[in-house]
Amino acid sequence: MPPREILEDFYFIERGFLNGNHYIYSSKAPVLIDTGFITHWCRTKDLIAGVGVEISEVSLIISTHCHCDHVGGNKLIQELSGCGVALHELGKKYMDTRDDWETWWRYFDQEPVFFDATRVLGDGEIIDIGPHSWEVIYTPGHARDAVALYNRAERLLISSDALWESDMPSMVPRIEGEDSLDKALESLDRLEGLDVKTVFPGHGPPFCDIASAIEGSRKRIKGYIDSPERVGRDIVKKAIVFYLLMKNTVSEDSFFPRLMDTTWYRDTCDRLLGGEYEGVYKGIMDDFIERGIVLRNDGALSTVVRP
Numbered sequence: 001m002p003p004r005e006i007l008e009d010f011y012f013i014e015r016g017f018l019n020g021n022h023y024i025y026s027s028k029a030p031v032l033i034d035t036g037f038i039t040h041w042c043r044t045k046d047l048i049a050g051v052g053v054e055i056s057e058v059s060l061i062i063s064t065h066c067h068c069d070h071v072g073g074n075k076l077i078q079e080l081s082g083c084g085v086a087l088h089e090l091g092k093k094y095m096d097t098r099d100d101w102e103t104w105w106r107y108f109d110q111e112p113v114f115f116d117a118t119r120v121l122g123d124g125e126i127i128d129i130g131p132h133s134w135e136v137i138y139t140p141g142h143a144r145d146a147v148a149l150y151n152r153a154e155r156l157l158i159s160s161d162a163l164w165e166s167d168m169p170s171m172v173p174r175i176e177g178e179d180s181l182d183k184a185l186e187s188l189d190r191l192e193g194l195d196v197k198t199v200f201p202g203h204g205p206p207f208c209d210i211a212s213a214i215e216g217s218r219k220r221i222k223g224y225i226d227s228p229e230r231v232g233r234d235i236v237k238k239a240i241v242f243y244l245l246m247k248n249t250v251s252e253d254s255f256f257p258r259l260m261d262t263t264w265y266r267d268t269c270d271r272l273l274g275g276e277y278e279g280v281y282k283g284i285m286d287d288f289i290e291r292g293i294v295l296r297n298d299g300a301l302s303t304v305v306r307p
């Protein structure tokens, strides 16, 4: 998707499932909001250059939360530009203490890419990006350190992973806390109180009907609360797609043993899916293949989901 100028010199760039969407303020003292997944750094760099920003000139990164699909480029950009990184105080704590658990890195078998968190964004604080003022809204649930950004003047909301149009990110109470589903509902209540013209989510295209997105998310979260098995199946589905995108292709024979070597797969099956490992894998993969989400070619598996 080409960059879209949503405010003067302020661009929205839509990515896919593996990389969170980006926002770039391209004028004097450029600012980036969310920097994608580490292995797709070259593409991210090209996209940033595409709106005329030199990485070495970046003055600040704002991270909506410390998950790998949103902070992947932070360390590299910081090394190349010396920029600061602004984020919620919990995110700063994760970076300061080199916490690879709360950031999901260890749980989802990722290499940690710690960076220097230099500025804390408090709930209700106004952060100016060039001439544009954004209000910080704390939105825990999917991530304990999640923040959304609201531009009151133009009624724009950067919701990150607190609100998508017609789906939800993985909810992982194991890490984000057993109250994370309740927190996610409270965060939706907060977003519902805003006057919003357009929502720019962490993944997927912008949308205007915030009310129906909130209603859909509430329904999903209540479904999760009623059925922990649904939480487990959703984690497995989304993490399988994430893993396939990360690796491009995986040999069919090796995939299930690989999953069994990860922390998240066994843990999710043990805690939420009755300790069933192979049956869960087979059921989900058969469904993915039938629906054309996963392709099987000469013993190799890949996905059609956009990275």
Ligand SMILES: [Fe+2]
Pocket (backbone or CB within 6 Å): 020, 067, 069, 070, 161, 169, 202, 203
């Ligand atoms: Fe995300």
